[in-house]
Amino acid sequence: xxxxxSQQNIVAEAKKFxxxxxxxxxxxxxxxxxxxRDLIKKIAQKGYLGAIIPEEYGGLGLDQLHYGxxxxxxxxxxxxxxxxxxxxxxxxxxxxxxxxxxxxxxxWLPLMASGEKIAAFALTEPEVGTDxxxxxxxxxxxxxxxxxxxxKKWTSFGDIADIFLVLASNNGKPTAFLVEREFAGVKTTRxxxxxxxxxxxxxxxxxxxxxxxxxxIIGKIGNxxxxxxxxxxxxxxxxxxxxxxxxxxxxLEEMVTYSRRRTQFGQKIVKFxxxxxxxxxxxxxxxxxxxxxxxxxxxxxxxxxxxxxxTCIAKYFASKVAFKVATDAVQIHGGxxxxxxxxxxxxxxxxKILEIIEGTSQIQKxxxxxxxxxxxxxxx
Amino acid sequence: xxxEEITVRAQIRExxxxxxxxxxxxxxxxxxxxxxxxxxxxxLFAMKLLNFIETNFQxxxxxxxxxxxxxxxxxxxxxxxxxxxx
Numbered sequence: 001x002x003x004x005x006s007q008q009n010i011v012a013e014a015k016k017f018x019x020x021x022x023x024x025x026x027x028x029x030x031x032x033x034x035x036x037r038d039l040i041k042k043i044a045q046k047g048y049l050g051a052i053i054p055e056e057y058g059g060l061g062l063d064q065l066h067y068g069x070x071x072x073x074x075x076x077x078x079x080x081x082x083x084x085x086x087x088x089x090x091x092x093x094x095x096x097x098x099x100x101x102x103x104x105x106x107x108w109l110p111l112m113a114s115g116e117k118i119a120a121f122a123l124t125e126p127e128v129g130t131d132x133x134x135x136x137x138x139x140x141x142x143x144x145x146x147x148x149x150x151x152k153k154w155t156s157f158g159d160i161a162d163i164f165l166v167l168a169s170n171n172g173k174p175t176a177f178l179v180e181r182e183f184a185g186v187k188t189t190r191x192x193x194x195x196x197x198x199x200x201x202x203x204x205x206x207x208x209x210x211x212x213x214x215x216x217i218i219g220k221i222g223n224x225x226x227x228x229x230x231x232x233x234x235x236x237x238x239x240x241x242x243x244x245x246x247x248x249x250x251x252l253e254e255m256v257t258y259s260r261r262r263t264q265f266g267q268k269i270v271k272f273x274x275x276x277x278x279x280x281x282x283x284x285x286x287x288x289x290x291x292x293x294x295x296x297x298x299x300x301x302x303x304x305x306x307x308x309x310x311t312c313i314a315k316y317f318a319s320k321v322a323f324k325v326a327t328d329a330v331q332i333h334g335g336x337x338x339x340x341x342x343x344x345x346x347x348x349x350x351x352k353i354l355e356i357i358e359g360t361s362q363i364q365k366x367x368x369x370x371x372x373x374x375x376x377x378x379x380x
Numbered sequence: 381x382x383x384e385e386i387t388v389r390a391q392i393r394e395x396x397x398x399x400x401x402x403x404x405x406x407x408x409x410x411x412x413x414x415x416x417x418x419x420x421x422x423x424l425f426a427m428k429l430l431n432f433i434e435t436n437f438q439x440x441x442x443x444x445x446x447x448x449x450x451x452x453x454x455x456x457x458x459x460x461x462x463x464x465x466x
Contacts, residue, residue: 101443133423219446226416226426226448234427305428367424370401 044115075246244318
């Protein structure tokens, strides 16, 4: 693990990189519905694709705290670019780190950290979203090979990924497979017409009698949902929590900057009480969301048993704050806020997605309610 | 049943009790009941359980140990802990 100063420097550098290479072009990425290969290459060269991967596997070796801070910096610039870290580094990278065997880690993590292989997480299906335990993609074993059939949907970076962490089931034994694009029978189709994540290469994937060698099973047969998918989603929720802070912070900076420049009734609109109320609420709520993310970071570093629930709470709150602040930022911009020449229009659309992915807010609240109803009960 | 096993059994039951997704009066389960199939805990609890068992009973779980069946009942957890300690 790197020392704290080195990690702080990496986060500071990521901010500069984002300001120079990502933020100014975020609207173009959307318009082109693509992250340029050249940008992905630069991100890889910076080491961000292996940000939380240990140095022994070619990663930067950031701890959870600094990985979160780095996610925020990149997320402030462009949500689709941040999504690459969420799926490649958090969902797949951290799951492999946690559940991969020695040879799997030695083979795949360096390739992922260097960006030679881009990874995507394939859980959601056309008919299965929140009810992830009911996936229809199936496998059967034939000797030492497994034959996969089924369809996945909403796979971020599925259009360009080289490897997919795929959840498939057989008689109630969900299992995680690392499927390589070059395996026969893998077909991806880019999804278009999306409200947000337009540059995140979101795709549908079809597995048609795809033969996967036993060595590509991650974890044990039957552990796919309980351990691997839950690990992936926990890491994903942590990333999305910081993504919420990122969008909220970016929206706050936009609303403040705009309101200090915009003149109506002969004065800057930042002077109006109802504008000031929105700035006050945004400032306060973002600090609260960031505090929850920092708390989750420290608990994750301590490997505390409360890390999972506190990450759920951080994700739920930060995504809610992102949507609220982005909504207010649009409101302050008035008509201009509904125009894609202003970043708040994009931030507003992107913020909504955070309340859906990696577990909807409704599911987070179910989990949090169960926790709260038990923890805060006062027996008579 | 030796005293140590009774203690371990009680500790596991208490820990499950602290993590129920149902209220106590709706969560009756025996030591041989599958707590996940009964729905008295959620799947996130499976991950917490690994940490709890390693930390509280000072054992190191290997990859081969991590199968949901080993943690689905109190009896199975007792069996796994005994095996790891032997």
